[in-house]
Amino acid sequence: MKVRFWGVRGSYPVPGIGTNRYGGNTSCVAVRADGGPLIVIDAGTGIRKLGKEMMSGEFGEGRGVAHLLVSHTHWDHIQGLPFFAPMYQKGNRFHVYARQRDDTHLRAVFASQTDSPYFPVPFDKVQADVGFRELVEGARFEIGPVKVSCTRLNHPWIAMAYRLEHEGATLAYVTDTAPFRDILIEQEYIRQPPRPGDPLKPEDAAKLQEMRDGVVRLCEGADLVIYDTQFTPAEYASKPHWGHSCPEDAIEIAEAAGAKSVALFHHAPERTDDELDKILDECAGKTRLSLVAAAESLEVELPSLRATRVG
Amino acid sequence: MEIVFFGVRGSIPAPGPETNRYGGNTSCVAVEAKGGLVILDAGTGLVNLGKTLMAGEFGRGGGTAAILITHAHWDHIQGFPFFPPIFVPGNRFTIYGPGRSATMLEGILEGQMNPHFSPLYTMRNLGAEIELAAINLDEDEEFIESGLIVRSHQNPHGSTTALAYRLEEDVGAGTRVLVYASDAGYPEGGPSEKALRLYHGADVLIHDATYTPEDRASRMSRGSSSIADAAACAVRAEVKHLVLTHFDQDYSDDVVDALAERCRRLLDEQGGSHIQLTAAREGLRLAL
Numbered sequence: 001m002k003v004r005f006w007g008v009r010g011s012y013p014v015p016g017i018g019t020n021r022y023g024g025n026t027s028c029v030a031v032r033a034d035g036g037p038l039i040v041i042d043a044g045t046g047i048r049k050l051g052k053e054m055m056s057g058e059f060g061e062g063r064g065v066a067h068l069l070v071s072h073t074h075w076d077h078i079q080g081l082p083f084f085a086p087m088y089q090k091g092n093r094f095h096v097y098a099r100q101r102d103d104t105h106l107r108a109v110f111a112s113q114t115d116s117p118y119f120p121v122p123f124d125k126v127q128a129d130v131g132f133r134e135l136v137e138g139a140r141f142e143i144g145p146v147k148v149s150c151t152r153l154n155h156p157w158i159a160m161a162y163r164l165e166h167e168g169a170t171l172a173y174v175t176d177t178a179p180f181r182d183i184l185i186e187q188e189y190i191r192q193p194p195r196p197g198d199p200l201k202p203e204d205a206a207k208l209q210e211m212r213d214g215v216v217r218l219c220e221g222a223d224l225v226i227y228d229t230q231f232t233p234a235e236y237a238s239k240p241h242w243g244h245s246c247p248e249d250a251i252e253i254a255e256a257a258g259a260k261s262v263a264l265f266h267h268a269p270e271r272t273d274d275e276l277d278k279i280l281d282e283c284a285g286k287t288r289l290s291l292v293a294a295a296e297s298l299e300v301e302l303p304s305l306r307a308t309r310v311g
Numbered sequence: 312m313e314i315v316f317f318g319v320r321g322s323i324p325a326p327g328p329e330t331n332r333y334g335g336n337t338s339c340v341a342v343e344a345k346g347g348l349v350i351l352d353a354g355t356g357l358v359n360l361g362k363t364l365m366a367g368e369f370g371r372g373g374g375t376a377a378i379l380i381t382h383a384h385w386d387h388i389q390g391f392p393f394f395p396p397i398f399v400p401g402n403r404f405t406i407y408g409p410g411r412s413a414t415m416l417e418g419i420l421e422g423q424m425n426p427h428f429s430p431l432y433t434m435r436n437l438g439a440e441i442e443l444a445a446i447n448l449d450e451d452e453e454f455i456e457s458g459l460i461v462r463s464h465q466n467p468h469g470s471t472t473a474l475a476y477r478l479e480e481d482v483g484a485g486t487r488v489l490v491y492a493s494d495a496g497y498p499e500g501g502p503s504e505k506a507l508r509l510y511h512g513a514d515v516l517i518h519d520a521t522y523t524p525e526d527r528a529s530r531m532s533r534g535s536s537s538i539a540d541a542a543a544c545a546v547r548a549e550v551k552h553l554v555l556t557h558f559d560q561d562y563s564d565d566v567v568d569a570l571a572e573r574c575r576r577l578l579d580e581q582g583g584s585h586i587q588l589t590a591a592r593e594g595l596r597l598a599l
Contacts, residue, residue, distance in 0.1 A: 012355060012393050015326035015335025016593075024326025024335070045323060048560070073427050075389070082385075083323050083560070101427070109427050117383040117409075117419060120469045120533065156430040189432040242430065269358075269393075 001169040001302040003224060004030045004310060007046020008294040010176070010230045010244065010266035011076055018272040023296025025049070026076035027266060029173065029226065033166040036144035038066040041162060041173050046296065047080035054086050062091025062128075067143045070098035071175055072159035073109050082114050082121065092128035095143075099152070099160045100134035107132045135160065137214070151214035153177035154185050155243035163218045169302035172219040172259070175228035175266045179249045180212035182240050193241035212253075219257035223302040225250065226294065229264040232279070247283045254289055261290035261305055312459075312480045312487055313598045314515065315341045318356020319591040321494075321521045321535065321557040322386050329563035334593030337386035338493055338557060340517065344480055346458020348376040351476065351491045351517075356593065357390030365395050372401025372438075377456045380408035381493050382473040383419045391420070392429055402439035405456070409465070409474055410445035417443050446474060451505065464509045466495040466502070469534025477509045480599075487599040488513045492544070493557050495519045496534025502544055510548035514599045517591065518544055520555035523570065538574040545578065545586050552587040553578070554597070 007013075007025035014024040026044025033039070038054070040047065051059075058064045064086055071077055086092050098106055110132070111123035133141075137152040137160070147165040152158055154177045161174040178185055182196040184204040194200075200208070219225050227250035231239070236246050247264055254262045264283070267276060280293045290305060292298070299310045318336035325335040337354025350360065361369075368374045374396055381387055396402045410416035417434070420443070424431045434441060446452055446463055453462045460479040465472040475492035490513040495502065502510075510516055519536040521527070527537035536544075538555065545553040555574060558567050571590040578586050589595070 012358065012389070013324035013326055013335075015324055015330055017331050019326060020328045020331065024324070045326075048323065074430065075423075075428050079385070079389075080323070104427070112422070113428070117471060118385055118422065120384065120471070157426045187426070189426070189436060191436070
């Protein structure tokens, strides 16, 4: 299984010299398993360049099939989709998976992104065949030879984590999420966050414990865990209700799950390349897990963890 | 008045070493007038503008600014939810944009903050005070903002329209004129007489120059200008300085260099050799 990063940034894309090495595009990861169709996880701005590369192959001829797993529909995870060239090529087929919503069909959520007055090309003009599959937590399904499962995360409006297994290789994609100890984040807007360490309501504590157990199970024995590490501990302390974690949280979960390696992911938009280098260095001393900071054009092969820079 | 560019890219932010010199952020220009700060468009460039503003009175909740939106395509509003000063109570913003009513304009801006798409849920969760002012598309309007006389005109822009703005500042010995015409997709024959009147005699015309003439020809339905459209407008409207902006997301810095060189030749060929030409880049500051 080959995992290639196309967008590694959280919140919004950040062009500029400070992000040249790790990249400024928002979340997008491509997964290729031998004998299976292309699987793309999240459709931040990184998907634009992935789409250009895909157009040089069968997607350019309208013969491509790909599956898109969406963690949640916040802008930084879907904003590249209107610029994903293979969607405008007749004959291509896409299967989009995301968490089911109480009030709106997934197709409507995605279509409203390109409604007037926000975008010139409405979703009805998309030429490819696009189907939506609404997921509930704990769903298990197969994409060709790849086994997929999902569990919910601690994030405003709720996000989904995914586990992909294929021929002894396992990837876990866990973003966006807050840690599972200080605050329960669901559908409601949280105006005033509790202070980390404040006592929790017992029902919230139980729900968070269940969520954490689900995430640990999802990451169990994974070769690579891609994890939301947007915050430093100081940033988390002032924004626990924003729904993001620190590298320390990723390491704690991955160790509990007996995973082999962690990719720091969903980097804060203001984080420079040099700051990321430093964070990675500091974290490396805190764990025996293999650590990497996700970067555009980085490709990691599973289960060998052989990493190469592509392009 | 002085202007500073924070975002010069069209459609979608384009990070990467190939856009380092001109910048990859979407549309945003700051206009520092004697009477206050006016911001043109709210693409991702707005975030960096916001960071600089936080060092001053906007960081203390004492800031006031107007934001003029040309139209509500993502690349002109997507920076707003990440603009740090909107979270500081006490700051005040007036947002002007196309719409038949302030309620309609509010609905458009709320659309990008609804909880499916944004953790902010609604504009009512922002700390700053935000007033909305719709610019009625049925007529060309004139109003005073931050001491500037503001006029607007709607240009065709693909399946929709985009407002062009003319900002005039009285400097005692005369007036200084800035025109911002992004996302202009003129029909065959070029801009309307009304548009040319709006642009006429500008000290600086910031004009849409998304494409080469060839790319424009193959993407007519997108409703954006080529450098040839920009050059023709500058000559016909007798402006002093043409500034190109809204570059296609796939154009590298080298391509933009070539666009500017080619636009220079087009100006010269059309009797506009006296017109100053600049390709906008992030950080560029111009005094009028």
